[in-house]
Structure formats: C-alpha cells, structure tokens
Amino acid sequence: MKEAMIENQLRQAEELCKKRNARLTPQRLEVLRLIAQQKSAISAYNLLDLLRQTEPQAKPPTIYRALDFLLEQGFIHRIESTNSFVLCHHFSTPSHNSVFFICNRCGRVQEYTTESIKHILHRMAIASGFSITHNIVEPHGLCLTCIKVQAY
Template structure:
C-alpha cells in the first residue's frame, strides 16, 4: 500500500484531471482514511473530523465520502460498513478486497480472470453488472505467522 503522501498526490491529480474540487474537508477525510489500512467507519471519521472542525456533522462526512467514492479514491467495505483508500482508482470497478479478521488490514487485489468470469456469467443471463463487491475474509501473512508461532508453544 502506498504511503499517505503518495495517495494524496494521486488523489489531487485525479481530481484535477476530472475537474473535481478536492476541497480541504474532502482532502482531510481522504487523508484520515488513507492513514488507516483497516478502514474507517463514517462515525469514526466524524469523531476525528469534529475534533479538528467543530462544525463537522454527519452530512459533511457523507458528502465527502460520496465524492471520494465517485472519484474512485475510496472503496466501501460492505461487510464492515467502513471505507478504505484505493491505491489505484483506474481499477475502481475490477477489484477484490482481502480483509484480515485479526488485524483488520485491507489489501486490494485485481484478479481480472474473476471479473471476466463474473461478467461472462452475468451476460449469459442477460444481467448487466453495475457494481460488484468481492470481499475475502481471513488471515494476512503476518497474522498467520503470529498465530502459528502462538500455537507451536
């Protein structure tokens, strides 16, 4: 996962290229999400934001999240109702998320064969995919090592 400053530069470039306003609030919400590899829920964002901006309210956060989703800068983790930064917004439609159930790490992968298989199956059934969410829950490599070490003692 790229560092926060790289993600911010990428987001600024994407917004500029799309003629989209990357306002200070939108930027700060994106920055907060980028700082948490396990994602943040909307109300966690609100708590963080309200400590910096007393006027921050739920609509402020939800509008910023809607913008970031539209721009492909974040993904919504459906199973956790949380948001995570997208390191490659050009692939915003064809991705899968691996979520560690122990440490919460979220990693984005791009298995194009899975996407093609799903699109083919949908097309065969006369269905048009508008949005897809594939979330894989398990243990990341680091947590597997810790788990293995703990059980071997």
C-alpha cells in the first residue's frame, strides 16, 4: 500500500476509536501501521521484531494486547491457517464475512467480502443439524504475480 493510503487508513481508525470511546494508544497505532505496511500477512513474532526497532523494550504481551485490541475493533484479521495478521480494508463495516485468498509463494492475502459463502455454509449446516459458531474460508494458491513468475 502507498504511504498516503496507509495514513488515510490510520486516520480512519483513529476517528472510529474516538467515536467508540476505544483507546487507540500510540503503541497500538504503531502496530496497526506496521501491519498496514506489509505486502503479506505478518506473524506476531515478526511484528514484535519490527516494533522493537522503535520500542526496544516491547515484549510479547505488548504485541498480543495490541493485536487483541485491533481485532476487536475490526481493523485487522487473523489468518488462521498461517497464524498471521492482515489489515482489513473494510473498517466501516465492522462485521463482514470474508474469504481470504492466500498466496503460498509470496504470502500475499487478498480479502473478499461475501455474504453468499455464509449462506451456503449455513444451508449445509442446517441439513446436517450442525450449528456453526465461527467459519473460516482461506483458500491457498498462487496470486496473479506469482502465477506469471512461475510461467517463466
């Protein structure tokens, strides 16, 4: 993402937190900035490494607390299959159903919001008497750039 776009997202997060009376501390904002700057999903461990460049005293709980807060506010998503985090591009719709396309080569994650996948899963669940509490759809494969690279 371009620097200006990142700044724009961060301003939006600040405004939403003000409205919600949520405490977006400078440290939490910094973690959000670090996630926004990544081209691919990033693990908590790698985030800690990056944060330590500006805050050498940062410890794992610092990162986990910041991630919990950002998840709660809907600013980021956890990618379960790779245990990593990405920025959400739909801040203003706090609850949405997303499908994450994950590139196995470069780690890029593309988020698509869709309601239909939820309906399909619920229909299947109803048919078998299952009750869904949480669903994750994370197809793995290759992004367009990586398909082109592999073709050569």
